[in-house]
Amino acid sequence: MMMFDYLANPTRFRKITTAILPVAVLVSAIALAFGLYLAFLASPADYQQGETVRIMYIHVPAAWMAMMCYLLMALSAVFYLVWRHPLADIGARAMALPGAGFALITLLTGSFWGRPMWGTWWVWDARLTSMLILFFLYLGYMALADGFERAERGSKPASLLLLVGVINLPIIKFSVDWWNTLHQGSSVLRLDGPSIDPAMLKPLLIMALAMLGWFIAITILRMNTLIMRRRITNLESRKSWS
């Protein structure tokens, strides 16, 4: 709350974010370079999955980011609905596209991983299906937030939808898990082995850091764009009234 009050001033927000932006870009670039090195050169092939395990280093961090981003958006929705702070709404709107992008990356790379490992592009595995639903929730949020004649009219319904989604996601996950145990074929290879080798965990974390930095930079950029867009709308409506 304090943070939102402090950042409420748009010029102060601009000043702080323009300071953070290059740092985020730099961290992201360095982590990406290091992560790529670790993922492709300095980590071993899996004894079971061979070289395809290198898909994991983009697939798993993207899945983490997709979930984290949705939680952050839901948190912003709470801030927006309770304290009516427009910046919280702008934050949620700014995060939607990168979040949907992470969910899409997770789905597509998962598909490219499943084909050689499971022999099929798509498995109705519980986690895959839940991620697909998460992607649909992102699409629903974006459609609703931008779905009204007056841009800001969509903010409250869309924020409410985020909260409904966050309550429903565990239920959906549970139901799909439960359904999956009914239908589960024996051919599916579990992705999570007993424990992960540190040589594989390190590139995972570094790639996650690279994505986090990218996500922060993109969110700041998009938030600033949305703030400018609102200024434009205000100026134009003032002009048409005078």
Added chain:
Amino acid sequence: MRGMFQPCFAIMLADIRSALRYPGDILSGLSFFIMITTLVPLGLGSDQGELARIAPAIIWIAVMLASLPQMDRLFTRHAKNGVLEQMLVSPAPMAMLMLAKILTAWVIIILPLVLAAPVLGLMFGLPFHMLAGVLGFLAMGGLCLVLIGAMAAALSLGSRQSGIFTAIIVLPLSMPVLIFGVAGISAIQTDHAMAGASTGASTGASTGHMMLLGALTLVLLVLSPPVTAAAIRFSEE
């Protein structure tokens, strides 16, 4: 107390009355429902065993699709003629009025489909003695669908393409209903197969599914009316 419940009854009565005045809405939903289910055997072949196996899924998906357009229009007329504004200033809590509206919507939208389902069940080779259980699942799951649909309709009220938005919101959220509902009806089938179809009572696995669906209904009963009420309030601001 009377002052609180009276507006609820008034809403229920008015909605049922207008539904009876324009029976075309109910009939078109019903015929849509029957047509979807009719298309499946035509596309899939008429093997009775195969049809009986997929019957639960077909009936559920048909219920979801047939109820969608009607749920989308749940509030549009009330928004136009100012009834929603009056609801907001009425002494009864908005969430309770919405609950009344949702229960009425269940009667108007879901009940006709549930009553038509036995006929379709017979066409799909579901034996007659299973129908009570199937009806129970459809009735309970249908309530979940209306609870989700009301939220979605209220959230997309006044948007540019409310119909599509309602569908985009409803379909992912109603996935658990589909899963538990289909599994429940399938379980009735296996229960009967194991009991040798000697007794009419369904025991065993289907009871568990009914409990899960019931738990989901309870969660939605708590969640949906306040969310719907809040969304209506936003639309009237």
Added chain:
Amino acid sequence: MVMSHFFTMGGYAFYVWSSWAIGMAILIAITWHSISHARITRNELDALEHPKQQRDSDA
């Protein structure tokens, strides 16, 4: 030897490189979209806030 192994990915080159290419393509597309939107919006706002300067610079 090492290089060829790097490119063939133990026979899984298509899957490994496609995944990374798609992932990077999505991230780059979002980046490009965000930057171009920011640029367009900034220009629009500048034109509204300083209409005179804009005209001067045009002339």
